[in-house]
Amino acid sequence: MTISRRGFLQKSGSLVVTFSLASLASRAQTTPAPPSAAQPSVGAPPPPPVDGFIAIGADGKVTVFSGKVDLGTGVRTAIAQIAAEELTVPFTSVEVIQGDTLLTPDQGVTFGSLSIQNGGTQIRLAAATAREALLGKAAEKLGVPRTELTIHDGRIEAKGSGKGVTYAELVGGKKLEIKLDPKAPLKDTESYSIVGKPVPRLDIPGKVTGRFMYMQDFKREGMVHARVIRPAGVKASLESFDDAAAKKIPGFLTTVRRGNFLAVVAKNEWAAIKASRAVKAKWSDWAGLPDGSKIWEWLRQVKVNKDEVLQKAGDVAGPIKAAKKLTATYDFAIHTHGSIGPSCAVAEAKDGKITVWTASQATHLLQRQLALMLGLKDAEVRCIYIDGSGCYGRNGHEDAAADAVLIALEVKKPVRVQWSRADEHGWDPKGPPTLHDFRASLDEGGMPVSWESEVFLPDRPAKISCALVGAQLSGLPTDVPSGHPGGVQQSLAIAYSVPNVKVTAHWLDETPFRASWIRTPGRMQNTYANESFIDECAAAAGIDPLDYRRRLLKDPRGLELLDRLAKLANWTPRAKGSARGGGEVVTGRGMSYVKYELVRTYVGVVADVEVNRKTGAVKVKKFYIAHDCGQIINPDGVRNQLEGNVVQTTSRVLFEQLTFDRSKVTSLDWATYPILTFPDAPAVAIDLIDRPKEVPWGAGEPTAAVVPAAIANAIYDATGARLRSVPFTPNKVLAALKG
Amino acid sequence: MPTTIAFRLNGKATRLRVDDPQMPLLYALRNDLGLQGPRFGCGLGQCGACTVHVDGEAVRSCVTPVAAIKGRKVVTLEGLGTPEHPDPLQQAFIDEQAVQCGYCINGMIMQAKAMLNANPHPTEDQIRQELAQNLCRCGTHVRIVRAIQRASGGDAK
Numbered sequence A: 001m002t003i004s005r006r007g008f009l010q011k012s013g014s015l016v017v018t019f020s021l022a023s024l025a026s027r028a029q030t031t032p033a034p035p036s037a038a039q040p041s042v043g044a045p046p047p048p049p050v051d052g053f054i055a056i057g058a059d060g061k062v063t064v065f066s067g068k069v070d071l072g073t074g075v076r077t078a079i080a081q082i083a084a085e086e087l088t089v090p091f092t093s094v095e096v097i098q099g100d101t102l103l104t105p106d107q108g109v110t111f112g113s114l115s116i117q118n119g120g121t122q123i124r125l126a127a128a129t130a131r132e133a134l135l136g137k138a139a140e141k142l143g144v145p146r147t148e149l150t151i152h153d154g155r156i157e158a159k160g161s162g163k164g165v166t167y168a169e170l171v172g173g174k175k176l177e178i179k180l181d182p183k184a185p186l187k188d189t190e191s192y193s194i195v196g197k198p199v200p201r202l203d204i205p206g207k208v209t210g211r212f213m214y215m216q217d218f219k220r221e222g223m224v225h226a227r228v229i230r231p232a233g234v235k236a237s238l239e240s241f242d243d244a245a246a247k248k249i250p251g252f253l254t255t256v257r258r259g260n261f262l263a264v265v266a267k268n269e270w271a272a273i274k275a276s277r278a279v280k281a282k283w284s285d286w287a288g289l290p291d292g293s294k295i296w297e298w299l300r301q302v303k304v305n306k307d308e309v310l311q312k313a314g315d316v317a318g319p320i321k322a323a324k325k326l327t328a329t330y331d332f333a334i335h336t337h338g339s340i341g342p343s344c345a346v347a348e349a350k351d352g353k354i355t356v357w358t359a360s361q362a363t364h365l366l367q368r369q370l371a372l373m374l375g376l377k378d379a380e381v382r383c384i385y386i387d388g389s390g391c392y393g394r395n396g397h398e399d400a401a402a403d404a405v406l407i408a409l410e411v412k413k414p415v416r417v418q419w420s421r422a423d424e425h426g427w428d429p430k431g432p433p434t435l436h437d438f439r440a441s442l443d444e445g446g447m448p449v450s451w452e453s454e455v456f457l458p459d460r461p462a463k464i465s466c467a468l469v470g471a472q473l474s475g476l477p478t479d480v481p482s483g484h485p486g487g488v489q490q491s492l493a494i495a496y497s498v499p500n501v502k503v504t505a506h507w508l509d510e511t512p513f514r515a516s517w518i519r520t521p522g523r524m525q526n527t528y529a530n531e532s533f534i535d536e537c538a539a540a541a542g543i544d545p546l547d548y549r550r551r552l553l554k555d556p557r558g559l560e561l562l563d564r565l566a567k568l569a570n571w572t573p574r575a576k577g578s579a580r581g582g583g584e585v586v587t588g589r590g591m592s593y594v595k596y597e598l599v600r601t602y603v604g605v606v607a608d609v610e611v612n613r614k615t616g617a618v619k620v621k622k623f624y625i626a627h628d629c630g631q632i633i634n635p636d637g638v639r640n641q642l643e644g645n646v647v648q649t650t651s652r653v654l655f656e657q658l659t660f661d662r663s664k665v666t667s668l669d670w671a672t673y674p675i676l677t678f679p680d681a682p683a684v685a686i687d688l689i690d691r692p693k694e695v696p697w698g699a700g701e702p703t704a705a706v707v708p709a710a711i712a713n714a715i716y717d718a719t720g721a722r723l724r725s726v727p728f729t730p731n732k733v734l735a736a737l738k739g
Numbered sequence B: 001m002p003t004t005i006a007f008r009l010n011g012k013a014t015r016l017r018v019d020d021p022q023m024p025l026l027y028a029l030r031n032d033l034g035l036q037g038p039r040f041g042c043g044l045g046q047c048g049a050c051t052v053h054v055d056g057e058a059v060r061s062c063v064t065p066v067a068a069i070k071g072r073k074v075v076t077l078e079g080l081g082t083p084e085h086p087d088p089l090q091q092a093f094i095d096e097q098a099v100q101c102g103y104c105i106n107g108m109i110m111q112a113k114a115m116l117n118a119n120p121h122p123t124e125d126q127i128r129q130e131l132a133q134n135l136c137r138c139g140t141h142v143r144i145v146r147a148i149q150r151a152s153g154g155d156a157k
């Protein structure tokens, strides 16, 4: 692998800053390190040192190799901005190559809003290392001390003399390889001209004209098309199949069976679709899913593997003088990722080696999973990232890749697998059902003296992990290297100072569907419960909910954020939620706040809603967001993310839930799993707090965490009814109104 | 029954031989005619990702049999403009940065373009109603509406 990577880089003269994980680890001690709990542990074990983060070519062009992939979040543009800024070259001279296991370093899975915080920081250092090396060379060449040099658009000049030399000239035809210097001096953020600016995204012109190539557009010479035929029940076995009718379809090539994995292959896509419908498969009866109408009762009786105390202060069991006690239970339905483009992959098997083109957010993890499935060495599997439809976590991209590999091994041709809409809705791994119990005691003044929360979540080890569905169906190894659904216990611990606190996770032995991380995994559900319950406490105390939170916070950054939120939303204190206006349609506003995982981005929101008391319909009119993610790389990119978080999560909260019978998922399209449409999209107002001297935290997820409770609290403000079960469908709203 | 279908595609006379005239137009465009503006999202007429213009109307190419376009004029996203010479609506999407993953954007632009041709100055409410059958999962709605307002000379702040 190393040789091939070198080969790639040696095509022309270049200066390459190489990088190994060891040098990053030493740096981690000198910069504010990201909390270890926030690190996705999915990427372990550590890969061998890899070459090349940044290469400057003889033509002065800069290439950044990034293990982080874009996922439609604009990370590619942000990474190019970071590299261009630190190198002091024009933004347009930077190209970013992403997620090819042969070319890019393993920076871990793209999730957890960590792309910029981790990946971007590494690239900044690599760029600084390169710039320093070039400055050294320029000083020699120009015969001028380094302190006398300035850089402008990739040209190093001697102050005042006009003498200068470009990066391209310095690199020349030579190949220079230097190691990343973890102590390389970083540019003063005051001098920034690219980072912190709303640079237009690189991919957009191609995306609005049909020029941009998505995974779904990728083609290989001699490629054939496949469709997978899904079992009638999640764990049903294939008893027999009859493909006689499929064989009559022009273009049909073959049927592939491996255990319960069944697929058809054809010369063209339409023939593959028709053939998949023409095959008659006989599946065993399987009805092992719980009763969907009693999912929460079912969850409560699942075996608990382990209780984990996530936060503890004082003694919640000790003698506590309480003027008031509160309890509440919250639940959050099973959700799908709901990508607009179903997953797709192309695979090729040649000379014992596998190549897969994939929109996976985790090409290195996928590489390991595929190698394990097939009993190959990691190096015998290459995964190349191509942008797909937005995935918002681990959707079906990885599974489509496994499907394509399994079929490619049989047909010895490049195979494209395009999942159908029903495949994606039915078989992507799901956001698991999440249940919370809360108890609090309030003192005379209404402030909490004890706070207890418990969450029921699928256990993390291999037993409930993100196995590849193709491996499961074909009976091949499904081990996931320390894979688990994304640290879903995060953000249940609270930032509020309460003297007695106990926060516990009950790790369950079972969950109905393959669980994976959906955007803001666990943090969305946990923050929904926390911020709903704190609102219930404030209402019980008769104190304005924003003021209540202020009284419980000490963190000045959090307090400043709440002030800015109040100003942005023109918040008027309300002592107690009460129906405002007695008509059929009533309005209300609610708020919610989080310090993400207690250690990252601060975000607070206010939601304005309208509730129709006759129909139970809720309409979210507007969201106000105050957001502090430290240093902002691209403010317009951040805004785009925040707006997306608000709209997507409003959809989750008002409309979405997976439906299933005892055998299978039954919400297999957009009619049975509706999502928010244009008439329901709320307006969004944003106050971005930029702190150029602080660590850049992520913006891809935190806002989703605060959306659900803000809506629930606004409904309470409008009607006096508490909604404690997501989604807030009209039926549930009507039931809550009846009380 | 293999058939040849003649129609106009992005302004050019086109003849296409297909095995099955019932094949949805989407697959002909994407796999036989080398286009990638129209996208596969559901194949059920529910999401709008596959939208193209047939004789100026926005239609779902995933549920339109290729036989139905015989003798008609089909325009795809590529037929509106290019990165070098974008259509004003495409330019408005660039100006408003109204894309996240962009998978739905073909449908948004094609649907909105057909509306603007008939009604050059829609209200915000009309825009939202027109796009009510076009799904976006990234939550780019706010920007998409702004881009269409901008292209219509309306109030895009």
Ligand code: FES
Residues within 6 Å of the ligand: B039, B040, B041, B042, B043, B044, B045, B046, B047, B048, B049, B050, B051, B060, B061, B062, B063
């Ligand atoms: S792909 Fe045609 S409407 Fe969804």
Ligand code: FES
Residues within 6 Å of the ligand: A072, A340, A390, B099, B100, B101, B102, B103, B104, B105, B135, B136, B137, B138, B139, B140
């Ligand atoms: S931008 Fe991703 S689906 Fe609309």
